[in-house]
Amino acid sequence: MAFDDVVRLAQQKGFFFRSAESYPNTPAGFWDYGPLGVSMRNKFVELWRRCIVKRDGMVEIDGAQILPKAVFEASGHLSGFTDPFVKCAKCGAVYRPDKLVEEKTGEQVPEKLSDSDYDSLMEKSGVKCQKCGSKLTGTGRFNMMFKVGIGPVQEEAYLRPETCQSIFVDFPLLFKTQRIKLPVGFAQVGRSFRNEIAPRQAVIRERELNQAEVEVFFNPARTDDPRFGELASTVLRFQTVGGEERAVSAADAVAQGIVPNRLIGHYLALLLRFYEAAGLAGEVLRFRVLSEEDRAFYSKAAYDLEVKLSLGWVELVACNYRSDYDLGRHSKQSGTDFRVDDNGEKVLPHVFELSMGVDRSIYAILENSMRVEGERRSLALKPYIAPMKAGVFPLVNKDGIPEMAEKLYSGLADEFDVFLDDSGSIGRRYARADEVGVPYCVTVDYDSLKDGTVTLRERDSRSQERVKAEELSSRLRGLTRFPPVFVTG
Numbered sequence: 231m232a233f234d235d236v237v238r239l240a241q242q243k244g245f246f247f248r249s250a251e252s253y254p255n256t257p258a259g260f261w262d263y264g265p266l267g268v269s270m271r272n273k274f275v276e277l278w279r280r281c282i283v284k285r286d287g288m289v290e291i292d293g294a295q296i297l298p299k300a301v302f303e304a305s306g307h308l309s310g311f312t313d314p315f316v317k318c319a320k321c322g323a324v325y326r327p328d329k330l331v332e333e334k335t336g337e338q339v340p341e342k343l344s345d346s347d348y349d350s351l352m353e354k355s356g357v358k359c360q361k362c363g364s365k366l367t368g369t370g371r372f373n374m375m376f377k378v379g380i381g382p383v384q385e386e387a388y389l390r391p392e393t394c395q396s397i398f399v400d401f402p403l404l405f406k407t408q409r410i411k412l413p414v415g416f417a418q419v420g421r422s423f424r425n426e427i428a429p430r431q432a433v434i435r436e437r438e439l440n441q442a443e444v445e446v447f448f449n450p451a452r453t454d455d456p457r458f459g460e461l462a463s464t465v466l467r468f469q470t471v472g473g474e475e476r477a478v479s480a481a482d483a484v485a486q487g488i489v490p491n492r493l494i495g496h497y498l499a500l501l502l503r504f505y506e507a508a509g510l511a512g513e514v515l516r517f518r519v520l521s522e523e524d525r526a527f528y529s530k531a532a533y534d535l536e537v538k539l540s541l542g543w544v545e546l547v548a549c550n551y552r553s554d555y556d557l558g559r560h561s562k563q564s565g566t567d568f569r570v571d572d573n574g575e576k577v578l579p580h581v582f583e584l585s586m587g588v589d590r591s592i593y594a595i596l597e598n599s600m601r602v603e604g605e606r607r608s609l610a611l612k613p614y615i616a617p618m619k620a621g622v623f624p625l626v627n628k629d630g631i632p633e634m635a636e637k638l639y640s641g642l643a644d645e646f647d648v649f650l651d652d653s654g655s656i657g658r659r660y661a662r663a664d665e666v667g668v669p670y671c672v673t674v675d676y677d678s679l680k681d682g683t684v685t686l687r688e689r690d691s692r693s694q695e696r697v698k699a700e701e702l703s704s705r706l707r708g709l710t711r712f713p714p715v716f717v718t719g
């Protein structure tokens with residue numbers, strides 16, 4: 231199964247692996263990134279910055295991870311950030327009733343059911359305790375925030391369950407000091423913490439996760455800014471509330487009422503283009519339109535950008551038109567006026583949110599890039615996402631070849647993520663590089679000593695060419711650079 235293959239590769243090659251694995255009884259849901267994972271994640275985030283944050287002229291912040299209780303009273307997390315859980319009366323095993331039913335029936339369970347609804351769903355679908363086989367009933371609620379105590383008096387505070395609350399809280403100050411005009415996006419990448427009841431599927435459901443979030447603040451009376459037409463021809467795939475799949479342009483999605491306005495159409499298109507640049511092709515992505523029942527009461531429209539994986543469709547980004555709920559609540563709770571000036575008019579901005587799971591995006595890219603041809607395994611990562619840009623291989627370890635390879639490597643290492651590999655046959659070295667998605671390999675051989683050229687080999691085509699060693703930097707720069715993003719149409 232592809233999932234097991236990806237997790238095995240990730241662990242063996244150092245993309246990501248269970249945290250504190252050598253200790254028994256380490257709680258699930260915590261994952262560490264190794265060298266390749268850190269490098270790939272940095273590149274993924276940099277692509278996000280380029281394609282979304284910089285392209286759109288957004289304001290990037292980095293907020294504290296611990297926030298006072300009052301913030302979460304205002305945001306509604308203290309009362310509402312709960313998941314249903316059921317505990318086996320016989321053996322004490324704890325489950326998410328919705329996930330158990332989904333696994334058993336293969337059907338999606340609506341998000342907002344009552345505790346007794348879950349009990350009857352479990353009864354109806356014949357779900358049993360996976361450990362002891364007992365009947366499960368008595369669904370309860372669990373708040374998923376991690377509580378922390380500040381200072382000796384243990385003042386109540388929480389690890390943020392999402393990165394966006396600091397964006398809302400910081401909005402009035404930054405709007406003023408950064409001379410911002412509406413509409414404007416605020417962006418933040420960082421850790422969030424969720425005390426998941428049953429973390430699983432590796433980095434897909436974690437207790438400590440990396441998020442990249444965007445909150446677009448706008449005047450609800452001005453959602454047809456001309457620049458929201460730039461990406462109007464982008465084709466978006468939707469799964470409608472009725473379950474129908476439709477591929478339409480962003481402009482048509484607005485015209486047909488699938489999307490409420492041009493601003494939201496623009497950001498969905500921007501997001502899709504980013505993921506395409508990251509290496510997820512169009513047909514594996516869709517926007518699932520959330521029904522009114524599945525949305526929060528304040529939400530005017532919501533879409534889950536989902537990716538098709540071996541595990542089924544998995545949410546990558548929650549796109550949510552949150553109205554003025556967040557700013558209104560923080561304004562009320564803090565006693566600060568969160569309204570801002572927009573062309574002489576005082577408005578409490580509305581918010582459209584793009585809340586992205588970074589770790590699951592990395593997983594999705596890895597799974598989608600995995601290629602197996604006979605014995606050969608490779609990762610067809612985009613060169614600018616690949617953790618390593620090139621491997622430098624001396625053909626033999628004698629006759630001045632290692633020295634030339636070493637020199638070449640040091641020159642490249644200044645600018646690129648590259649590595650030197652001098653062990654095993656060239657074929658073995660290519661295979662190791664392919665397996666972790668290295669797009670280019672450079673081999674130094676006897677001809678190199680004579681004419682100063684090296685072999686440059688490309689991963690996917692396996693084509694090879696002779697390149698002058700002194701031109702290698704500029705070649706690699708061209709081959710591995712991020713795609714231009716300021717293209718319109």
Ligand SMILES: [Zn+2]
Nearest residue numbers: 318321359362
């Ligand atoms: Zn049990």
